[in-house]
Amino acid sequence: MGKYESLAKDIIKNVGGKDNIISLLHCVTRLRFNLKDESLANDEVLKDMDGVITVMHSAGQYQVVIGNHVPQVYEEVCKAANISSTSPALQGKKMTLKEKALDLITGIMMPSIALLCACGMLKGLNSILSYLGLYSNTDGIYLLLNAIGDSIFYFLPIVIGYNTAKKINMNPFLGLIIGASLCYPTINNVDMQLFGRVVNANYTSTLLPVILIVAIxxxxxxxFNRVIPDMVKTFITPMLVLLISVPLGFVVIGPFANMLAQIVSDTVLYVYQLNPILAGVFVGGLWQVLIIFGVHIVLVFLCVANIAAGIPDPILGFTTFVTFSTTGMVFAIWLKTKDKALKQIALPAWVSGFFGVTEPAIYGILLPRIEQFILSCICGAIAGGMTAFFGLKYHIMAGMGIFEIPALLDPEQPGASLVKCLIVTAVSFVIGFVVAFIKFKDRENITTEITKKDEDKNGKEVIASPMTGTLKSLDQVKDAAFANGAMGKGVAIEPNEGKVISPFDGTVMAMFPTKHAIGLLSDKGCEVLIHIGMDTVQLEGKYFETHVKQGDKIKKGDLLITFDKEAIIKEGYSLDTPILVTNTNDYLDIVVVNSNSSINAGKDLIVLL
Incomplete structure (x- = not known):
């Protein structure tokens, strides 16, 4: 059995089985599923798996965050689910326009990102070795390595044509030939008489023209596949498609696409030039938020377009050193915490952070401690501002973490750029480390409160209802993780109003960023999860409003969360709300005391024995 075979099978089972999978891609850290029905997936079971960091619903995809061994897990999932990595995607579910756009960008860019980075790093390595005097830029080895590094950028339309055709369920080799036609040397940058006009265009090292031409x-x-007889359509169809699409693309679509790409590039650079440091602060501060929602690929797309056109890109450069400020914070937490479980999570998180994989740090350490996450965003903003101050920009694509630094080396001044990168790396790491070392504290008050529970073991604790509504047993909830008791014992309520109150005196243990769920700890040690609705995490906080934050002390009856009940139902979500005692094993029994079909907020609901 392969190292990740068991994990792959468990993932397939908990995304609803292989029949629920429409298509699968992976990026640097995530499996990106397109599922027929996301409600069949067990979010909480997946999140609790060893080898899975978290689960995200974003860009119309069901994203399982794995970490830096995602390629191996991807291969095992493909093998176990009989998914061919070379077959075109099947028709997907209905998505919003925003989700379709992000899904299209992801499908086009992700298959080639690793090779773009590899070729970029070769160019960076070549520049450094030449700068150090190991050989000159006229030597054969320099010319060969430079050719390898330039190849994917010069012939980018071929790669993108293939990816685009595959993504939109077209013969991918037809997309490849369209891209190759656009790169043909003798028709680029020359005057050609076509249809009564002179056309002079260049499509090598471009991104947008081939995407639009393949779309046409x-x-x-x-x-043509529909009207041409089967016996000849295998070669007549591609001939006619090329005969129409390439001339049309070369004369009309291509120039328009180049003009549009130039406008976008000029706009981005104009905003950057207005105030580079402010732009760096803004992008650096938001970078981790973009990662959480899985939309950071948009910045990668813009960066690749600029680099392919020979324009140094400042925007993605702002994000480079956010990795090191986050890693510094997690390193400080690892040193300072006395919580053994947290130490075990933090060690691999800060190690992988040096190589650009920060999801374990974000999801496993910072987000559950929201103050630390906010501080990490502030540190990221400082890192982005310093990057702008030193004028560092992406000149090539490169790897992640320490392997991303070659991307910022100016070919004209690689030595000076390297010194600047090392300064920003060190300062970003130190700032993150110092901030976390000062501000991070173990939850000592919570630990103390938990130990107090042992004194009341033979007594009982009563949990009041946090909502007014209709009672349901957990096995009536349409989510296996809740229905089978895997998350803890308790009861569900179908609410009559959009209000959640505190069921006891205690502390807010966790407030989910999407505001749809809250974890509470009573003064007597009971841990309760209130999860408003099924799959409402996909609303990303829309229609929810929180009135407390993580770490707040609460009294019974305090208002915790309000939500727009009608709007959520109109969006198609169930509002069945599980109220779970997550530390069930600490009690002899969990008894639901109100057997009526309805209950008012504040009335006794559960007795812990």
Whole structure:
């Protein structure tokens, strides 16, 4: 059995089985599923798996965050689910326009990101070795390495044409040939008489033209496949598609796409030039938030477009050293905490952080301690501002973490750029370390309160209802993780109003960023999770409002969360709300005391024995 075979099978089972999988991609740290029905997936079971960091619903995808061994897990999932990594994606579920756009960008860019980075790092290595005097820029080894590094950028339309065609369910080799046609040397940057006009265009090292041309070619292919007899359509269809799409693309679509790409690039650079440091602070501060919602690929897309066009990109450069400020924070937490479980999580998190994989740090350490996450965003903003101050920009694509630094080396001044990068790396790490070392504290008050529970073991504690509504047993909830008691014993309420109050005196243990769930700890040691609705995490906080924050002391009856009940139901979500005692094993029994079909907020609901 392969190292990740068991994990892959468990993931497939808990995303609803292989029949629920429409398509699967992976990025640097995530499996990106397109599922027929996301409600069949067991979020909480997946999150609790060894080898899974967390689960995200974003960009129309069901994202399982794995970490830096995602390629191996991806291969095992493909093998176990009989998914071919070379087959075109099946027709997906209905998505919003925003989700479709993000899904399209992801599908086009992700398959080639690793190779873009590899070629970029080769160019960076070549510049450094030449700068150090190991060989000159006229030597054969320099020219060969430079050719390897430049190849994917020069012939980018071929790579993107293939990826685009595959993503939109078109013959991918037809997309490849469209890209190759656009790169043909003798028709680039020359005056050509076409259809009564002179055309002079260049499509090597471009991104947008081939995407739009392949998009035009798709309906042509569909039409010709439908009307041309089967015996000849295998070669007649691609011939006709190329005959129409390439000349049309070369003369009309391509120039328009180049103009549009130039406008976007000029706009981004104009905003950057207005106040580079402010732009760096803004992007650096938001970078981890973009990662959480899985939309950071948009910045990568813009960066690749600029670099392919020979324009140094400042925007993605702002994010480079956020990794090191986050790693510094987690390193400080690892040194300072006395919590053995937290130490075990923090050690691999700060080690992987040096190599650019910060999801374990974000999801495992910072987000559950929201103050630390906010501080990490502030540190990221400082790192982004310093990057702008030193004028560091992306000149090539490169790896992540320490392997990202070659991307910021100016080919004209690689030595000076390297010194600046090392300064920003050190300062970012130290700032993150100092902030966390000063501000981080173990939850000593909570630990003390938990130990007090042992004194009341033979007594009982009563949990009041946090909502007014209709009672349901957990096995009526349409989510296996809740229904089978895996998350703890308790009861569910279908609410009559959009209000959640505190069921006891205690402390807010966790407030989820999406505001749909809250974890509470009573003064007697009971741990309770209130999860408002099923799959409402996908609303990303829409229609919810929190009235307390993590760490707040609360009294019975305090208002915790309000939500727009009608709007959530209108969006198609169930509002069945499990109220779970998550430390069930600490009690002899969990008894639901109100057997009526309805209950008012504040009335006794559960007795702990």
């Amino acid at each position: 070619a798709k309906p042509l292919e569909t039409f």
